[in-house]
Amino acid sequence: xxEAVIISSILGGCGLIITxxxxxxxxKLASHKMQKELFTEFNNxxxxxNGDLNLLGSTSPKTFSDFFLPxxxxxxxxxxYDFFNLCAEEHYWKKEGRxxxxxxxxxxxGMNDIYNRSKVIQEMWxxxxxxxxxxxxxxxxxxxxxxxxx
Numbered sequence: 809x810x811e812a813v814i815i816s817s818i819l820g821g822c823g824l825i826i827t828x829x830x831x832x833x834x835x836k837l838a839s840h841k842m843q844k845e846l847f848t849e850f851n852n853x854x855x856x857x858n859g860d861l862n863l864l865g866s867t868s869p870k871t872f873s874d875f876f877l878p879x880x881x882x883x884x885x886x887x888x889y890d891f892f893n894l895c896a897e898e899h900y901w902k903k904e905g906r907x908x909x910x911x912x913x914x915x916x917x918g919m920n921d922i923y924n925r926s927k928v929i930q931e932m933w934x935x936x937x938x939x940x941x942x943x944x945x946x947x948x949x950x951x952x953x954x955x956x957x958x
Contacts, residue, residue, distance in 0.1 A: 892932075
């Protein structure tokens, strides 16, 4: 084999290694960027919902129906449906491997803390899940991401 062929092979191999390293680095960077965007978006959306969700944590279903004005009930129910959708989106991205397990464990705990504190939210989730309504959240069973802890 000639010296030129050996040098060309070595340079080609080095070029291939550099290309693989570069592409892997770009992949990791893009993945981290997407995780950061999801993290920021989901946390911002939770922040928008937190006040009303916390209010429901100390409100019984009877108090909610008897003392909240109908327009407030509609608005707050919309907040709860936004919460359900947010939980479903987070679960979807976790399944797709875009949310690290450590982050998911924290988020899942938070969503279940909210769910477990509020009988109003629990009743709404039960109503939402009647006749397999939970499938609209891309899940196979009711307690996939919202779990009642006794």
